[in-house]
Amino acid sequence: MSLPGLASSATQHATYGRAGRPTVRVEVVNHFAEPDGAYRHFFLQVHPELRPILTDGTYGAAQPLTARNAVASTFGLSGAEYAPEVET
Numbered sequence: 001m002s003l004p005g006l007a008s009s010a011t012q013h014a015t016y017g018r019a020g021r022p023t024v025r026v027e028v029v030n031h032f033a034e035p036d037g038a039y040r041h042f043f044l045q046v047h048p049e050l051r052p053i054l055t056d057g058t059y060g061a062a063q064p065l066t067a068r069n070a071v072a073s074t075f076g077l078s079g080a081e082y083a084p085e086v087e088t
Contacts, residue, residue, distance in 0.1 A: 022048040026070035
């Protein structure tokens with residue numbers, strides 16, 4: 001499913017894993033083409049409530065389920081804090 005809040009280069013996927021626990025991944029697309037011209041897709045697993053993993057290993061507050069919040073949580077940030085100037 002495609003969720004609002006980020007450019008079309010990110011999509012969030014939710015499935016159920018072991019013991020019926022939700023597994024949430026965000027699909028991101030590399031902005032640089034491979035030698036064959038293809039753009040690689042990566043799936044990053046995130047907390048089901050998109051809680052950012054903080055530097056001390058604890059989790060931040062739950063966030064609404066948007067692709068932007070999912071990507072931000074991989075950097076230990078909320079969607080409101082996530083504002084990259086350059087994507088690499």
